[in-house]
Amino acid sequence: MNGGAATVRPREHAARWRLLCLIGAVVVVLMALVPPLSRLARDSEYGAAIQFSLLAIVLPALVTVGAPWRLLGLAGNSSPDMSPRIVDRVADHRRRHRELPWSLAFIAADLCVVVAWHAPGAVAAVAQHGWLLPVEGATLLIFGLGLWLELVTSPPLIPRSGYLRRAVLAAFAMWAFWILAYVVGLSNHDFYRSFHHVGGSLSAAADQQIASAVLWFFAALAFVPVIFWNALLWLKTDEDPDAELLALARAERRRGMPPASGGVGGTAPTS
Numbered sequence: 302m303n304g305g306a307a308t309v310r311p312r313e314h315a316a317r318w319r320l321l322c323l324i325g326a327v328v329v330v331l332m333a334l335v336p337p338l339s340r341l342a343r344d345s346e347y348g349a350a351i352q353f354s355l356l357a358i359v360l361p362a363l364v365t366v367g368a369p370w371r372l373l374g375l376a377g378n379s380s381p382d383m384s385p386r387i388v389d390r391v392a393d394h395r396r397r398h399r400e401l402p403w404s405l406a407f408i409a410a411d412l413c414v415v416v417a418w419h420a421p422g423a424v425a426a427v428a429q430h431g432w433l434l435p436v437e438g439a440t441l442l443i444f445g446l447g448l449w450l451e452l453v454t455s456p457p458l459i460p461r462s463g464y465l466r467r468a469v470l471a472a473f474a475m476w477a478f479w480i481l482a483y484v485v486g487l488s489n490h491d492f493y494r495s496f497h498h499v500g501g502s503l504s505a506a507a508d509q510q511i512a513s514a515v516l517w518f519f520a521a522l523a524f525v526p527v528i529f530w531n532a533l534l535w536l537k538t539d540e541d542p543d544a545e546l547l548a549l550a551r552a553e554r555r556r557g558m559p560p561a562s563g564g565v566g567g568t569a570p571t572s
Contacts, residue, residue: 391458
C-alpha cells in the first residue's frame, strides 16, 4: 500500500504542476493583450519589450511544460485499445528521428521569427495596428513550442536530445535573445523610431536601455534553469564512471561471464 501511494503521489504533484503552468499561460496571455500592458507597449520601448518577452519566451515555455495535449484531445491516454492521435504520432516520429539537425532546424526557425517580430518595422506595425498583436502572439507561440519541445519534456512529447545537448541548445537560444537585447541596448541611435519621447519623463536612451535589460532578464529567467538542470542530470547520469563500471559488471554477471581482468584499465572481452 505504501509503495503504491509513493508512486501515485509524484504523478499527482506533476499533474498539479502542469495545471499551474497552464493557468499561468492564460494569465500571461491576458497580461500581454489587455491594458495596462498593451497601452504601455504602444507608448514605450520597455513596455513593448515586456509584452514581447511574455509572448516570445514565457508563454511557449509555460504551454510546453503544461503539456495540454491530452486536455485538448490531441493525445491519447496511453490505453492500448485507443488509436494514436496526432500528438502521439508526432511523439513517435520524434523518438525515431533524434538527429541534431532536426533540433537545430526548429530552434533556428523560432529564432528567425523572434528576430522578425522584434524588428523596428514589425514593432511599429503592431503599435499602430492592434489586430496584429494576437497574430504576433499566435506566431510566437507556435514557433516557440518548436524550440521548447527540444529542451523540456511535454508528455507524451520528449526532447530528441540527451541532457548535455539540451543544455547546449538552451544556452544557444539564450545567447540569441541576449544578442538581440545587446543590439538594441548598444545602438547609438533610436532603434525604434515609432516611439515618441517628447515631453516624457523617460528619455529615448533610457527607455531603450531598460527595454534591453527586460529582454535580457526574461531570457535568463527562462533558460538558465533549463541549462543548469540538464547539466546536473548529465553529470549525475552520463558522467558517473563508477555507475558505468558497476552496470558493466552486472551485465557481465548476467551473461555468466567473469568481469574483465586488469581493473579499470583492463580490456573487456569482445563478442
